Amino acid sequence: MEDIEVFLAVIDAGSQTAAARRLGRSLQSVNRSLMTLERSVGVELVRRTTRQSFPTEAGLAFYRRVKPAVAQISEARLEAASQRAEPSGLLRIAAPVQFASAFIVPVIADFIARYPLIKAELKASDRAIDVVGDGFDIAIRIRELPDSSLKARRLGEIRTVVYGAPRYFARYGRPAHPDDLDRHQCVLRTTSGGEPAIWRFQIDGGIRTVRVNGCFETDNTAAFCAAARDGIGLGYGPFWQVRDLVNDGAIEIVLEEFEAPRMPIHAVFPPSGMPAAKTRLFADSLIDRLKHEQL
Known part of the structure; x- marks a missing residue:
């Protein structure tokens, strides 16, 4: 591993002298590591001149393979070392x-x-x-x-779901398809630019948006869920925000087969x-x- 690190330093620095300075080692030590590595792999990796060192064709291929691996090993060392200390x-x-x-x-x-x-x-x-x-x-x-x-x-x-209260369904019925929403009251979220309310669905294997309307609009999530719970209209949003209401029977999920891909x-x-x-x-x-x- 040490010899490979020396090899990488020589290629990165452009010469054995510069690599020795970078590593804090003697020139002789750097040269010995290069020779040991080349004997180990059985091929010349670095051409040396008095002023420059540059990779051979085999050396360049070796450099490209080992450099990312050495970086990962170094990161793994740091990660293992950091686990010894208590986070603070x-x-x-x-x-x-x-x-x-x-x-x-x-x-x-x-x-x-x-x-x-x-x-x-x-x-x-x-x-x-x-x-x-x-x-x-x-x-x-x-x-x-x-x-x-x-x-x-x-x-x-x-998971993003459409939901409503039993009293709403008793009055307006249940939508069987996202296209039915144009005949339903929906709770709307206030938007800064006044954009129309758009709900996303997965229909026939693709994503489709449906524009909805309703008589109640709010910018508050708690009020939004409460409005659906109290039968003002259908709601649309993350399941986790209404799961307690679902578990209590206060609201019910509809259009499950058309739910958009999970976020x-x-x-x-x-x-x-x-x-x-x-x-x-x-x-x-x-x-x-x-x-x-x-x-």
């Missing part, structure tokens, strides 16, 4: 408002109880968070992620380096919690 310090977390109170806070409570040297700060907001610029260790995103330099880890997925939940991290042990362990705790939840 401030953990800064960002998450959507309702998801934060329902799932993130309970995990934080367990995490601090397990690692008492941890302090946590939670930013609960439904607005976009700049993970790097705002100095967060981890942020929760409930959506498909665009291409980004941020590192991401999938935590789970969320992924991701933890995203700053792009530089490997996440600290506290961040990685907190993400592990989130995954463990969410896999036991009805989302």
Whole structure:
């Protein structure tokens, strides 16, 4: 392994002298490592001149194969070493408002109880968070992620459902197909730009959007769910927000066979380096919690 690291340093630095300086070793030691490695693989890897060292064709192919592997081994060493120390310090977390109170806070409570040297700060907001610029260790995103330099880890997925109260169904009947929604009252979410209410469904193997209307509109999730519970109209949203109402029989799910594909939940991290042990362990705790939840 040491000889391979010397070889990589020589190629990266462009000469044995520069590599020796970078590694803090003597020129003779660097030369011995190169010769040992070449004897081991049975082929010349580096052409040496008095001023330059450059890879042979075989050396270049070897370099391209081993460099990523050495980087992974180095990262694995750091990860193993970080697990020896107890996580400590401030953990800064960002998450959507309702998801934060329902799932993130309970995990934080367990995490601090397990690692008492941890302090946590939670930013609960439904607005976009700049993970790097705002100095967060981890942020929760409930959506498909665009291409980004941020590192991401999938935590789970969320089911999106249509639901209504028994009293609503007794009065208006049940929709059998998403196209039936144009004849139903639907609870609407207030949008900043006044856009029409659009609900997503999976129909005939593809994703289709359906425009809905209703007599009640709100920007508050609790009021939205309450309106559906009280029979004002049909609701549409994450199952976890209404699962207690479903379990109590206050509302019922409809159009299950047309539900849109589940929405992924991701933890995203700053792009530089490997996440600290506290961040990685907190993400592990989130995954463990969410896999036991009805989302």
